[in-house]
Amino acid sequence: MAFLWLIIIGAAAGFLATRIMRIEADVPTTIAVGVLGALIGGLVLRFMIMALGWAAGFVGAVLGALALIWVWQTYFK
Template sequence: MPILALIVIGAAAGFLATRIMKVNTDVPTTVAIGVGGALIGGLTLRFLMMLTGWAAGFIGAILGAMLLIWVWKTYVK
């Protein structure tokens, strides 16, 4: 069940992050960005997530996805 939650939260976070950062990507890339961001955000905000629950995890996923987009735009393209 946690993997399914990670995919769902990651997909939503990826969608929001790509819209905030104004990046046009296809659906698999958006989901991959979101899941990667959820992993980054979940690991870095683990303590905060224990205190506040899924809301902090979702915010961390969005921030992590935005970080991945920034790194991708800065160093890959």
């Protein structure tokens, strides 16, 4: 069943992509473009989320440290 969904979503994504890029392609090529594009896009998106997750964690740590220093300087000095 998952394979069928992959083909359906791939066909829809491939159709939209070929229309946006103004490329005339047959149905198997459209499906292949959609499925391969989904695989590539999924990998890139997961990598970006992972990298942004690390960056967000670092930013959060810096902001937390700044807040702690502010509280310490404001209330304990």
